[in-house]
Amino acid sequence: MFKIAKYPNPVLRKTAKLVGDFNDDLKKLADNMAKVMYEDDGIGLAAPQVSKSLRLIVVGLGYGEYKTYVNPDITFFSKEKTTTDEGCLSLPKIFANVIRPKKIHIKYYNLDGELQKEKLKGMDAVILQHEVDHLNGILFIDRAEKINQGQEILDSLKKQLDDKAK
Ligand SMILES: [Zn+2]
Numbered sequence: 001m002f003k004i005a006k007y008p009n010p011v012l013r014k015t016a017k018l019v020g021d022f023n024d025d026l027k028k029l030a031d032n033m034a035k036v037m038y039e040d041d042g043i044g045l046a047a048p049q050v051s052k053s054l055r056l057i058v059v060g061l062g063y064g065e066y067k068t069y070v071n072p073d074i075t076f077f078s079k080e081k082t083t084t085d086e087g088c089l090s091l092p093k094i095f096a097n098v099i100r101p102k103k104i105h106i107k108y109y110n111l112d113g114e115l116q117k118e119k120l121k122g123m124d125a126v127i128l129q130h131e132v133d134h135l136n137g138i139l140f141i142d143r144a145e146k147i148n149q150g151q152e153i154l155d156s157l158k159k160q161l162d163d164k165a166k
Helices: 024-039 122-135 151-165
Strands: 044-046 056-062 065-077 081-086 095-101 103-109 115-121 144-149
Touching: 024 044, 024 056, 024 065, 044 122, 056 122, 065 122, 081 122, 081 144, 095 122, 103 122, 115 122, 144 151
Parallel strands: none
Antiparallel strands: 044 056, 056 065, 065 103, 081 095, 095 144, 103 115
16 A cells, blocks of 8 residues: 655655556556545545656545546636635645636546546636646645644644755
8 A cells, every 4th residue: 555755755846757658557556546545535646645756646536436637737727716725645734725726627648548628617626736736846835825724733844854955
């Protein structure tokens, strides 16, 4: 079983690589990611969060079901924004308000390598933007306009990171 990579693990800051092979290993990886996500009560998970630097995302659909987004590309962001109290399995017990476009269009591949297009809004749009950020080494705390919970935890994690850099 995978372990979730927690901030400040450097894998979370890497730009993930494009998936090239739509093989059984990819399906297995997505399936294992979904299991870890459900175990930790997450609603979305990006491969870098299990220390695999690949452009692969799973999103929970409830009851153990999940949807996979391979090599996702957000092609449209609405001007209209929405504010959400976001959290992340890689930053437990930290919650923050993040302002994001309310609607997006996304292109991606399914596990069979077929190109898909979707228009998302509301929570689905927020989840996908949060997860695509992970593929680019961006975390929700980078975009946070206000930390709602866990400021002290975040301060001590950031201090760990600063101490390492010294
Ligand atoms: Zn996250």
